Amino acid sequence: MKAAVFEAANRLSIQDKPIPQLAPGDVLVKVELCGICASDLMALRGEITDYSPPVVMGHEVSGVVTESRRDSVKVGERITVNPMISCGECHYCRSDLDKYCQELYGIGHDIDGGYAEYLRIPRQAVENGCLLSVPNEIPAEEVMFIEALGCCLNAMRETIFRESVAILGAGSIGLTFVKLAKLRGLQTFVVEPLGHRREMAEQLDADCVANLDEIPKLMDVANGGVDTVILATNNIDALDLMFKLAKRGACLNFFGLFPKGNELKLELEELHFMGYKILASWAFSRWSMNESRKMIVEGAINFEGFLTHRFPLEKAVGAFENTANRHGIKTALVP
Structure with missing residues (x-):
């Protein structure tokens, strides 16, 4: 499969990688769209340091399950992900503050994310509720905004x-x-x-x-x-x-x-x-991600007109340049 790999500061390459193999409890997702987040751009520029290259970035995902090693997750489901994988047991996790967990690691930050044709969701993420299913009639162009909306809802709650x-x-x-x-x-x-x-x-x-x-x-x-x-x-x-x-x-x-x-x-x-x-609000909570999903599914909010630029995965470098130059509103990669 094709993937855009963040190798180091100012180094993004398109590589051929094997389709991820699943362990028990894992889920495989065919990526439909993955939005380019400002934090990914900053990491590529070397401006922030909370990424673990080499890694496939991308955490604003819309995709469809193509293989599942967990009975509760069905092939064909449209999903997005909560990209923060935490221990689920510490004080922070019990308080819905997973982002402060000392064992936290992130999809698209520390393990491969959505700038690829396929994305593996590990068992721990599935068990922690990081896989958010949506009705198939909800367009991918809306689903990809669930994570960003979750961040904003978290900030609104704190402000x-x-x-x-x-x-x-x-x-x-x-x-x-x-x-x-x-x-x-x-x-x-x-x-x-x-x-x-x-x-x-x-x-x-x-x-x-x-x-x-x-x-x-x-x-x-x-x-x-x-x-x-x-x-x-x-x-x-x-x-x-x-x-x-x-x-x-x-x-x-x-x-x-x-x-x-x-x-x-x-x-x-x-x-x-x-x-x-x-x-300073940042990221999201499990509450805000679930609320975001609910608002989009129920039509309480929509993102019509936000996604202004789509780039094929092979042109990921150009997509990042488009984002850096602030063209349009939102840019996404299409595997």
Whole structure:
């Protein structure tokens, strides 16, 4: 089978690999689509270090079971995966905080993921409930967003909201936050430098969408500031903007992942008297993944128009370049 292998920083190669062989309890999936996540791009650039190359990356998967060594999983099921495989027994796992498990390893991070024709789901992942089945009538183009939506739902659960929210960045994650904010009835502001992404935010009925030179207009509409700011980008210039937009007592969620070495410096007396609530949400929980699946299956949310670019697996390098250049909204590989 063909696979896109992350070999080392700035080295991605297309290789012929054997179709994975299954052990008892394993499941084999034929990959339909696999979205390119910003974290994969950052790993390829050498900006983050939580990957274990050489490895087939890819964790935003939609696929169909083609072979199963577990009675409860049937051939022909359409699935996605919770890519975090944990021990299932420690304090963190018992608290639905698997991402902090000391024995955690990840599909597409530490073991081969979805940038390939076939993906093996190991027995431990299946037993931990990491295989999420969806009705076959749910399109692959929706299923591939379950993991990303799970991350956003987890952040929404952790964040303090009142009446208004500003979302900085309108890529696929920022636009997902727009959808969730509108479902929550929040006055929703978006800041995005790229015109085609601002247009998408407007189509999703954001209350005010601004370019970087239109911040005064946004502040005027927001009556001087917002109750919550969600950083959905890793543009370093957005850090100052977060605090500029925030009211006293606002909640600031640093959702965007920055390259290693970046720092946030705060004047602590000002922090104290401004009363900011600062947090950094990342990844998902088992609750948020299940809720994400439920919302997509029930039609409570959809991702129409998000998947703007598809590349065959053989052109994975070009797909990463497309993502790096911020063309469209979301790019996926098609094995």
